[in-house]
Amino acid sequence: MLALAACSRPPPESTPEGALRSWIEKMESQAGSARPSKDAFALLGPQARAALTERADRASRAQGRRVEAWEMLAQARFGLKFRPATLRATVTGDSAVVDVTGDDPSVDHATVRCAREGGVWKIEPELAALPAAQRRPGSERE
Numbered sequence: 380m381l382a383l384a385a386c387s388r389p390p391p392e393s394t395p396e397g398a399l400r401s402w403i404e405k406m407e408s409q410a411g412s413a414r415p416s417k418d419a420f421a422l423l424g425p426q427a428r429a430a431l432t433e434r435a436d437r438a439s440r441a442q443g444r445r446v447e448a449w450e451m452l453a454q455a456r457f458g459l460k461f462r463p464a465t466l467r468a469t470v471t472g473d474s475a476v477v478d479v480t481g482d483d484p485s486v487d488h489a490t491v492r493c494a495r496e497g498g499v500w501k502i503e504p505e506l507a508a509l510p511a512a513q514r515r516p517g518s519e520r521e
Contacts, residue, residue, distance in 0.1 A: 395468040395475035395493040398422060398500035403459070406452065413449075420449035424494040424501035433509060461487035468493070475500065 391397035405419035420428070431451040438446040461481035468477045473495040481487025492503040 390499065392422065392499035392501070395470065395477050395500045396466040398493060398502055399466060399477050399479070399491055400463075402502045403463070407459075416452050417449045419452055422502055424492075424496060424503040426494075427501075427503050427506060430506045430509070437509070460489070 391401040402419055402422040405415045405422065408415045420431070423431070428448065432448040434451045435446045435448040438451070461483075463479045464482055464487075465480050466477050468475045475493040475495075477491045477493060479489045479491060492505075493500045494503050495501070
């Protein structure tokens with residue numbers, strides 16, 4: 380029993396850096412399969428999930444079929460600007476910022492926000508703001 384306890388490792392999401400590594404891995408492996416997309420979506424924080432849910436609702440209305448929020452993760456369009464070499468988190472309570480640097484830190488640098496939710500870290504990537512929803516002329520009811 381003691382040997383089993385010594386071999387167990389905390390889940391990757393127990394640290395902001397681990398959560399980010401896990402999310403990148405899921406995003407890079409999603410081509411051709413829904414499972415990694417669903418897993419990557421599950422690693423997102425509440426703000427990112429809400430934003431993708433709004434996008435999915437809009438897509439559902441436009442396409443006339445139900446689009447799931449995890450489908451809003453750009454399959455086959457995900458790519459890193461640089462390969463992360465180091466990840467360092469600054470944690471403040473239930474929030475963290477992960478500084479990511481690549482081989483050339485003067486060029487290869489990014490920051491990623493994270494939020495602790497339910498005891499694990501989630502990724503809060505910056506998503507472009509959605510424009511205000513527009514209605515087609517004549518679609519309003521009087």
